[in-house]
Amino acid sequence: MARRGARPPVGALAGLPVAVDAMGGDKAPGEIVAGARAAADAGLPVVLVGPPDQVGETAGLELVACTEVIAMDEDAGQAVRRKKDSSLVRAAELVRDGAASAMVSAGNTGATMASALLRMGRLPGVTRPCIATPLPRLGRTPAVLVDAGANAECTPAMLVQFAQMASAYVAARFGIAEPSVGLLSIGEEPNKGTPLVKEAHQLLVAAGVRFEGNVEGRDLLPSPVDVVVTDGFTGNVALKALEGSLRFFLETILGILATDETTRAAGDALMPHLLPVAAELDPDNTGGAMLLGTDGVCVISHGSSSAAAVTSAVRVAHDLAVGDLVGRLASAVARG
């Protein structure tokens, strides 16, 4: 497949570091540096990117110095245009220039996406990149929801590409040979939903993916299909609704357990069973969201990422870059 000039051959990616935005996320730089250090200790090549005076202690890791940082709440488009020497933009350039195999950031999602898109470029044939976010399924590999918020407005053809790319991603990441795909709608019947959804349903039948029809909001947790496709507006609302309800239930349960001596004792008895479930639902342990459709691997870790989440994101980014995710995505779109 066609690749932009500067990108190294896939075989060379294993030797390149993953570029980690040291200043991205609510817990940056402390947890980010610690997570990158742990990744390096596990044998994963990694390089930090950030302003030396703000990053501070690098735990012995190489730091690619820059002068600017894009804040969590900055307007993404504007920030990426103006802050050309920011850690996010520089990390994307390292991938573009063949100096890094992939990039990881727990920072401003919109700015991460814009940096990757503007510096790495789109894959040939891809209309718009999209974000694939894990949906936990207890005791199994997670499903993914795509688009989780990259594109508020979508066309039916874009949803088809999202399905093709997410299928290739799930196959590469979780080893599922032919991932099943569902279209998020308000009823199982093909004639339910908006014109966008009805047309996408028709197109998905012939899109070269294992399309199993519509799924509904109640099917997101746990998902019966490996890939749930939707536009970025609906996807973002649905994901945040799930996150909000998860937080609500955890706070409610913890509040009950803290009531008195009796409930605290009950809580002690239940903890060995509750903790593994909480761990499986924790975004820290899923490796983050994946930007699909740019000419380079970009992992968007949760804004509240701990060191463990960063280590996990670096591992996923490295493995998928080496496994030629980018080539697989381009093939999936070209074939579809």
Next chain:
Amino acid sequence: MARRGARPPVGALAGLPVAVDAMGGDKAPGEIVAGARAAADAGLPVVLVGPPDQVGETAGLELVACTEVIAMDEDAGQAVRRKKDSSLVRAAELVRDGAASAMVSAGNTGATMASALLRMGRLPGVTRPCIATPLPRLGRTPAVLVDAGANAECTPAMLVQFAQMASAYVAARFGIAEPSVGLLSIGEEPNKGTPLVKEAHQLLVAAGVRFEGNVEGRDLLPSPVDVVVTDGFTGNVALKALEGSLRFFLETILGILATDETTRAAGDALMPHLLPVAAELDPDNTGGAMLLGTDGVCVISHGSSSAAAVTSAVRVAHDLAVGDLVGRLASAVARG
């Protein structure tokens, strides 16, 4: 305000029965009849509607006989057109003809809506009726989400009417003088979201409601605003995502409590605290969803409604009909 010829004056509604679709819902007719009976025992006037041979025992309640039933999974538009002597259509006609104050069904949501719309008609000035569904807030009156699924496609002006009607409904039902309104989007900033949302945001500022800006999916449980406005596609997906996660968490917790002797004992200790929370989250106890914008009160109870849910729905329907909800909705739309 203008009223269709056959409708009785508001003052006469208190003496009229609430028409209950005896055949609507997964537990019909048993739980429906039992719930209507309990409502009558509590002094609420009520009449059942259904085919005598299918309803069977009416527990001494009056039954308006008809010959047909619309099933839960039938195509709504087609069913309402063809089954002119169905319990749903007949219940709506009782309201239209001034023989009932309001209607209640736990049956096919689309068919309930279509029956009410086609038989009662729209309120003057209302473009499209919408569904307002309660969002639980522990220890407080629920918020409502509107539109919960009546209209997959919406215009900005429709969202404004939904906000106006839902505000009047929340004021009438929960006694909140000036309910706060939020617009569901993918960011707090007015420029985030689809063109529909961005334009609705501008219109809501001058719509005569207490508009407090955008809210996100994570704000649905518990909602910081009294009314959350969205299109019927997004609303339906979000509500079902919340329902699905509620079911998922309950099943997960119950599974953990059933593990062994120790967890069962812990469960016994926690039950007095868990049950009140579960009760507040149970759709059975919220009085059901409300159809807003038809010339008559129509309560759409949950498909799995128990007798208690039906009793609650009858009470809400009666009180709101007597309190002239329909007049308040028409005024809210005319004023806005």
